Amino acid sequence: MARSVTTQRKAINTAIAWAIGLLIFFPILWTILTSFKTEGQAIASPPIFLNFDWTLENYAIVQERSNYMRFLWNSVIIAGGSTLLGIVIAVPAAWSMAFVPGKWTKDILLWMLSTKMLPAVGVLYPIYLLFVRMGILDSRVGLVIIMMLINLPIIVWMLYTYFKEIPSEILEAARMDGATLKDEIIHVLTPMAIPGIASTVLLNFILAWNEAFWTLNLTSVNAAPLTAFIASYSSPEGLFYAKLSAASTMAIAPILILGWFSQKQLVSGLTFGAVK
Amino acid sequence: MATQHSRSAARLMMAPAVFLLLVWMLVPLSLTLIFSFKKFLPLRGDQIESGWDWVTFFPSLDWVGFANYGRFVSSSAFWPAVSTTLILVGGVLIVTVVFGILLAILLNQPMWGQGFVRILVIAPFFVMPTVSALVWKNMFMDPNNGLFSHLWRFFGAEPISFLSEAAMPSIILIVSWQWLPFATLILLTAIQSLDGEQLEAAEMDGAPVLKRFWYIILPHLGRAITIVILIQTIFLLAIFAEIFVTTGGAFGTRTLSYLIFQRVLESQNVGLGSAGGVYAIILANIVAIFLMRIVGKNLDA
Amino acid sequence: MGQIQLNQVTKSFGDVQVIPPLDLTIEDGEFCVFVGPSGCGKSTLLRLIAGLEDVSSGHIAINGKDATMTPPAKRGLAMVFQSYALYPHMTVRKNIAFPMKMAGMSEDEQKRRIDAAATALNLTDYLDRKPGQLSGGQRQRVAIGRSIVREPDAFLFDEPLSNLDAALRVGMRLEISELHERLQTTMIYVTHDQVEAMTMADKIVVLRSGYIEQVGSPLDLYHAPRNKFVAGFIGSPKMNLIEGPEAAKHEAHTIGIRPEHIDVSKTEGTWKGVVGVAEHLGSDTFIHVHDTGLADMITVRIIGDIEAKHGDTVYLTPQLDQMHRFDDKGLRIA
Numbered sequence: 041m042a043r044s045v046t047t048q049r050k051a052i053n054t055a056i057a058w059a060i061g062l063l064i065f066f067p068i069l070w071t072i073l074t075s076f077k078t079e080g081q082a083i084a085s086p087p088i089f090l091n092f093d094w095t096l097e098n099y100a101i102v103q104e105r106s107n108y109m110r111f112l113w114n115s116v117i118i119a120g121g122s123t124l125l126g127i128v129i130a131v132p133a134a135w136s137m138a139f140v141p142g143k144w145t146k147d148i149l150l151w152m153l154s155t156k157m158l159p160a161v162g163v164l165y166p167i168y169l170l171f172v173r174m175g176i177l178d179s180r181v182g183l184v185i186i187m188m189l190i191n192l193p194i195i196v197w198m199l200y201t202y203f204k205e206i207p208s209e210i211l212e213a214a215r216m217d218g219a220t221l222k223d224e225i226i227h228v229l230t231p232m233a234i235p236g237i238a239s240t241v242l243l244n245f246i247l248a249w250n251e252a253f254w255t256l257n258l259t260s261v262n263a264a265p266l267t268a269f270i271a272s273y274s275s276p277e278g279l280f281y282a283k284l285s286a287a288s289t290m291a292i293a294p295i296l297i298l299g300w301f302s303q304k305q306l307v308s309g310l311t312f313g314a315v316k
Numbered sequence: 317m318a319t320q321h322s323r324s325a326a327r328l329m330m331a332p333a334v335f336l337l338l339v340w341m342l343v344p345l346s347l348t349l350i351f352s353f354k355k356f357l358p359l360r361g362d363q364i365e366s367g368w369d370w371v372t373f374f375p376s377l378d379w380v381g382f383a384n385y386g387r388f389v390s391s392s393a394f395w396p397a398v399s400t401t402l403i404l405v406g407g408v409l410i411v412t413v414v415f416g417i418l419l420a421i422l423l424n425q426p427m428w429g430q431g432f433v434r435i436l437v438i439a440p441f442f443v444m445p446t447v448s449a450l451v452w453k454n455m456f457m458d459p460n461n462g463l464f465s466h467l468w469r470f471f472g473a474e475p476i477s478f479l480s481e482a483a484m485p486s487i488i489l490i491v492s493w494q495w496l497p498f499a500t501l502i503l504l505t506a507i508q509s510l511d512g513e514q515l516e517a518a519e520m521d522g523a524p525v526l527k528r529f530w531y532i533i534l535p536h537l538g539r540a541i542t543i544v545i546l547i548q549t550i551f552l553l554a555i556f557a558e559i560f561v562t563t564g565g566a567f568g569t570r571t572l573s574y575l576i577f578q579r580v581l582e583s584q585n586v587g588l589g590s591a592g593g594v595y596a597i598i599l600a601n602i603v604a605i606f607l608m609r610i611v612g613k614n615l616d617a
Numbered sequence: 618m619g620q621i622q623l624n625q626v627t628k629s630f631g632d633v634q635v636i637p638p639l640d641l642t643i644e645d646g647e648f649c650v651f652v653g654p655s656g657c658g659k660s661t662l663l664r665l666i667a668g669l670e671d672v673s674s675g676h677i678a679i680n681g682k683d684a685t686m687t688p689p690a691k692r693g694l695a696m697v698f699q700s701y702a703l704y705p706h707m708t709v710r711k712n713i714a715f716p717m718k719m720a721g722m723s724e725d726e727q728k729r730r731i732d733a734a735a736t737a738l739n740l741t742d743y744l745d746r747k748p749g750q751l752s753g754g755q756r757q758r759v760a761i762g763r764s765i766v767r768e769p770d771a772f773l774f775d776e777p778l779s780n781l782d783a784a785l786r787v788g789m790r791l792e793i794s795e796l797h798e799r800l801q802t803t804m805i806y807v808t809h810d811q812v813e814a815m816t817m818a819d820k821i822v823v824l825r826s827g828y829i830e831q832v833g834s835p836l837d838l839y840h841a842p843r844n845k846f847v848a849g850f851i852g853s854p855k856m857n858l859i860e861g862p863e864a865a866k867h868e869a870h871t872i873g874i875r876p877e878h879i880d881v882s883k884t885e886g887t888w889k890g891v892v893g894v895a896e897h898l899g900s901d902t903f904i905h906v907h908d909t910g911l912a913d914m915i916t917v918r919i920i921g922d923i924e925a926k927h928g929d930t931v932y933l934t935p936q937l938d939q940m941h942r943f944d945d946k947g948l949r950i951a
Contacts (some may be wrong), residue, residue, distance in 0.1 A: 046426075054427040060419065061436035064496065068439055070463070071451050083461040086470075099472065133333035136326030148334065150608050155341050157550050157604045161573040162593030163344035165351065165580045170344070189340045196333055212669050213702035216773075217716035217763065218690040221325050227715070231706040250444040252557030257581065270446040274561040281455060288447045299442040300435055 066290070075099070075285035095205060098286035106269060108290055116267035117180050118255070119248035122187030123241050126195045129188075131237070134199035135229060139208055149200065152193040160190070160253050180263045183255060187248045195244055202236025242302045248290070249295050260310035266291040338568035345597070351590035355380045359584045388579075396568065397575040398599075403484060404491070404571055405552045409545055411492040416499030416544065417537065421529075423500070424507045434504075441497040445557040452490045453479060453562045483567035490558055495551075499544045506540035507533065546607045554599055572596050619680065619770035619803030620645045621666060626675035628661055628827075634825040635661050638675065643771075643805060643820070647797050651807045652814040652850070653824035657879050659807045660775055666805065667773050680770065690719070695764035696773040699780065701756045703748040709735075709759050710744040716767045727766075734762040738792075756783045761796070771803035778813065790816060811851050817840070823847050845947040847859070848873050854903055854918065856941070859911045869942035869950055876903065876918035878939035881925075886932025890915060895925045933937060 062069075074082050075087070081092045102108060137145045167186070168177070176182035206229065214228045230237070252267040259268055270291050273284050354377040356362050362377060388394060423433060440448065456462045457478035465475030478486045510533065518528050556573060563569045565578060576596055580589030621643040626634040634657050643649045651659040653727050664670045666677060668689035676685045695716070703712050713734060717727045735741045738758040751893075757777060764772055776791070780784045794817050797804050808814055814821050815835045823830040823838065823846075831843040831871055842848035848856045856873045864872045880886070881904065890909035895902060902923050906915045917933060925931065942950040 050426050050428065053422070053425040054429065057422055057425070057427050057433045058429065060422065061433040064493070065436040065439050067448070067451055067456065067493070068443065070455060071447075074455065085461075085466060087463060087466055104493075112345060129332050129336065132329030136329045138405070140322050141324035142323065142326070143420065146612065148330070150612055152333075152337055154601075154604050155337050157553070157600050157607075158341060158345075159573060159576075159593070159596040159600050160554055160596045161556070161576045161580075162600075163348055164593070165586050165589060166344035166347035168581075169347070189336065192333060192337060192340075207702070208632060209698045209700050210704065211701040212667075212689075213696065213698055213763075214704075214715070215669065215689045216667060216694065216696040218719035218767070219715075220690065220719075221322070223719055228704055232704070234706075246442060250442075252445045252560075253554065256446075256557065256560065257577075267444055267446045270444065270450060271557070271561055275452055284450060284454060288451055291447050292443050295442045295444070296439060297437070 049110060068296075071285045071288050073285075074282055075289045077282050077285075079280070079282045082285070098282045099290070102283055102287045102290065106272070106287070108269070108287070111264060111266050111269035112290075112294075114180060114183075114259075114263055115249055115267075118183045118187055118263070118265050119245045121180070121184040122191065122248050123195075123244045125184065126188045126192050126244060127199075127237065130195040130199050131230070132225070133224060134196050134203050137196075138200050138203035138206075139211060149197065154195055155192070156159060156193040167254075168258065178259050178262050178264075182258060183263055183265070186258065187251060190251070190254070191208045191244045191247055194247070195240055198240040198243070199233070199236065202233055202240070206232055206234075211310060239302065242298065246295055246299060348590045348593045349598075350374065351377075351586050352384050353379055353381060353438060354384075354590075356586040356589050356590075357555050357584060358586065362479060380587065384587045385594070388588055388591045388595065393570065393575055397570050397572045400484070400568060401553070401571040401573070401599075404488060404555065404569075405549060407484075407488040407547060408491045408552055411488065412499040412548065413438075413544060415492075415496055416503050417534075417541075419496070419500045420503035420507050420582060421533070423504050434501075435494045437500055438497045440493050441495075443494065445494065446561055448494055449490055449558040449561045452486075452493070457486055479562050480567045483563055483569045487558060487562065487569055489564070490556060491552070494558075495548055498548065502540050502544050506537050510536045549603060549607065553603065572599065620643055621771060621803065621805070622678040622681075623662075623666070624676045624678065626662075626665060626669065626677060628658075628665055629673045632672075634827070636665070639827070639829060641822065641832070643803060643830065645803055646801045648794075648804045648806065648817060648819045650814040650818035650820070651805065651822050651824060652809065652811055653830075654850075655822040656826075658827035659809075659824050661827075663696075663773055663775055663805060663807045667694055667696050692743075693770040693799065694773055695767055695769035695771075696775065697757075697760045697764050697777045699776045701748075701760040701777075701780075703756055703759055703763075703862050705748055708745050708747055709740060709751070710761075712748065712759055713762045716763060720767065730766045731762075734766050737765075738762050741749045747900065754779050757781065757789055758792075761793070765796070765800070769802070771805060774804065774806040776807055776809070778808070778810075793817065795803050802848060802933055815851065821851075823850060824895060835915060837884065841949065842873075842941065843875070843949050845871060845943050848941055848943070854916045857912060859915075861911070864942075867940065867942055870945040871943040871947070872945065873941035874935045875939065876916040878936045879915070879917045880934040880936065881917055881919055882932045884932065886934040888915070888933040888935075890931060890933060892925050892927060892929045892931055894927065897922060904931070909933070 063065070075098055076094045077088070077092050078095060078097075081088055087109060137149060171177040171182050173189070174182075176185075210232070211228060211271055214224045219227065249265075250267070252271075255265050255267045256271055270287060273280065354374065354379050387466065417560065419437065423437070427433070454462070456464050459465055459475050459477040460480070462475075464478060468475040476482065514532060515528060518532055523531065554573060555571065556577070559565055559569055561576050565571075565574045570578075572592070573596060576589050576592040579585050579592055623639055624640040625638045625640060626636060627634065627638050637904050639662075642801060651662060653659050661670065665672050668684070668687060672685060676683055679687075679692060679694075704715065707715065710731060713731050714727050717730065722730075731744070732741075735744055738761060740755070740758055740762060743751060743755060743759075748759065751759065760777070777793075778789055781789060790813060793804075793806075797817075805811070806817060819834055820830050820832065821835055821838055825846055831838060831847045833841075838847060838851045842851060842856075845858060849858065852875055854876045857877045857879075858871055858873050860871050864870060888911060890906035893905040893907045894912065896902045899922070900917045902925065904917045904919065904923075904925050906917060907913070908924070909915050915933060944950055
């Protein structure tokens with residue numbers, strides 16, 4: 041086949057793919073751009089794309105008005121805490137299901153996944169009530185527990201599929217080398233599973249960060265994370281596009297950066313290792 | 317493939333996760349079940365007395381039998397909510413799977429800057445639902461200042477109030493935008509695992525592009541598509557924030573989940589909402605059983 | 618010290634009994650090879666001794682002490698796996714140190730033993746590499762190094778050479794034999810390759826479907842196979858087995874004659890046949906002879922070279938004193 045034809049085809053592919061990629065990314069790009077406009081420019085007709093006076097005042101206003109740092113901190117604690125807690129509980133469980141499968145392993149795995157399908161709204165009031173009774177409504181502890189529970193099945197699943205890929209002979213070798221079960225997990229299994237554990241942590245951090253049912257319904261002031269911070273912009277108030285954009289950019293920036301850095305592990309993580 | 321010793325240790329290590337999920341499932345579920353047979357209107361003075369009275373099935377609340385179940389189903393909001401839920405889940409699945417396949421095939425072609433395009437395409441997945449809903453609602457779908465209305469006017473059309481006059485398509489668009497990256501990424505990975513020699517063999521056998529897609533690529537993607545549908549359905553049935561901040565359940569966008577949320581928290585009719593919750597759980601379980609079978613088969617493979 | 622005794626050991630997976638009741642004693646310092654076709658239970662037997670599987674019934678004693686319920690880590694055995702099973706995240710040094718670290722040995726002692734093992738196994742230059750950067754043969758040496766530093770009572774090898782190419786295999790075979798000479802420690806070695814069994818073993822255990830077909834020294838097995846299965850399994854090329862009237866002449870149901878125990882002549886002999894394929898190896902020649910009326914094919918091994926082409930007629934004369942006779946149950950007739 042002539043080389044020029046391939047190059048031409050490649051150029052066409054590139055053009056189409058870039059156009060579609062930019063189209064999909066456009067809402068995010070537009071939000072970021074708008075966050076640097078004045079409110080007047082934000083609603084200008086026809087819309088201004090790049091030719092505006094760049095300003096940071098929206099960020100200052102948002103920070104001043106709603107104390108962005110506090111919401112951010114809540115998000116970090118809730119997403120991070122629930123993920124770490126989930127990992128600590130899930131690693132031993134996934135270990136035993138992957139390496140010492142029993143008659144019920146498959147059923148337990150499927151049952152765990154099915155708890156993930158339990159509609160949250162079906163248990164909203166009982167949880168609300170229990171939280172009130174335990175005095176953890178609108179507290180970070182409460183949110184950490186809930187996030188951990190709703191993501192636990194996914195964490196177990198992901199770790200299970202990663203662990204399945206570790207050859208059992210290596211663990212047997214450790215056993216022959218005199219390792220106790222604890223040594224086996226600490227010195228052999230965990231280091232080998234680090235890449236898998238890392239992508240599990242990452243995906244669950246993102247899921248917890250973006251979760252917006254329990255965070256909206258179980259927090260008000262103290263424990264409200266960024267999801268709630270943004271939702272507070274849902275009722276329009278005068279000119280607010282630029283401020284909304286600034287707030288949005290701040291809410292998604294940390295996770296967008298994390299996500300971009302971790303693209304590779306994400307693919308296998310997203311599919312529970314089922315698509316490789 | 318193991319000894320008795322490691323087997324009992326394994327059971328012990330599984331216990332915390334199993335126990336927590338069991339509690340997480342059973343306690344709220346049984347409370348919901350109890351409430352669904354009670355008259356429970358906190359705003360009208362129905363109170364639960366002591367901390368542990370749920371063990372005695374809340375004697376302070378009146379049993380009403382299946383009344384809540386009957387009222388929930390006979391309410392005029394019920395069937396529209398069911399169909400809204402199905403339209404939303406089905407619509408988003410169709411959009412994301414179809415466009416996901418096309419995008420995956422496109423991204424698999426030789427091109428310059430593939431990594432960068434991938435980053436662009438994957439980005440919406442990382443945007444939190446409240447942000448994407450608000451950005452779409454205000455900056456794109458607003459009838460006065462949204463970009464869509466500018467676009468409409470540019471083509472000489474009269475912009476509509478998208479989220480009220482075409483509420484369902486608008487919400488499907490927002491949610492699809494969020495989930496398209498997920499589908500694309502998984503399908504792309506699956507396509508990349510396709511043996512290139514298979515396609516070359518088909519080309520040698522004289523199969524044209526469309527036939528190659530239909531007989532080789534699509535069957536190869538079958539498993540990945542199943543996984544996309546499974547995982548997305550789990551998340552889509554629970555869609556909440558997107559509706560909460562855009563329409564608040566108005567204009568025919570009230571899904572079953574949202575309807576129950578309104579009954580429980582907005583109108584504080586806990587009994588009625590709980591009966592709805594039980595219906596939702598049954599519905600989810602019907603989908604779940606169907607999906608678990610597919611996953612179970614994949615587990616064996 | 619490293620005597621291992623199996624007493625009425627059985628193993629079942631679900632309803633399938635893979636090891637029927639089995640008795641076996643491996644003496645201290647012995648090089649014992651379990652050999653048999655795949656699925657004969659040899660690896661399972663090794664894993665039972667290692668403690669990686671529980672016995673379904675029976676007892677295992679190590680050095681006279683019952684170890685049936687002892688976990689693998691406490692049995693004082695070391696194992697070299699087919700896939701080497703090196704820890705991919707640790708350097709060679711850390712891999713070798715791992716069992717000593719688990720035993721809580723002092724750092725100095727660990728270092729001394731690592732250096733000694735590395736020198737003995739030619740690994741000194743590779744101590745700071747990770748397993749992924751090593752060749753198959755080097756990985757194998759690391760796996761052996763990891764097992765010797767503990768100074769175990771016995772070594773268990775599970776088909777350790779099957780992932781190596783032919784040339785390396787011969788080299789490693791010698792190294793393992795030398796290691797045994799040097800350490801004089803009990804070794805149990807599982808393989809499906811009868812050449813490995815013959816060249817390395819003090820004692821060979823031939824297994825089929827979990828049953829021990831014969832236990833003995835390599836030459837015992839070669840000269841006096843207890844039955845047709847062992848006769849066919851030990852020796853290469855395979856023993857020729859002949860049934861029918863020719864066997865009846867020798868008052869047997871089946872007679873067996875090894876390829877190297879048949880004389881060939883172009884002019885006269887007991888049996889007449891036509892040459893099919895002749896494989897010239899230089900040092901020997903294998904001739905596959907057809908149309909003898911005895912069996913589909915008779916294989917003959919001749920030392921040195923011989924002019925034999927496809928289609929030539931040859932005469933074969935078996936060395937009667939080397940002939941094996943089997944009854945209708947396949948058992949050896951003394």
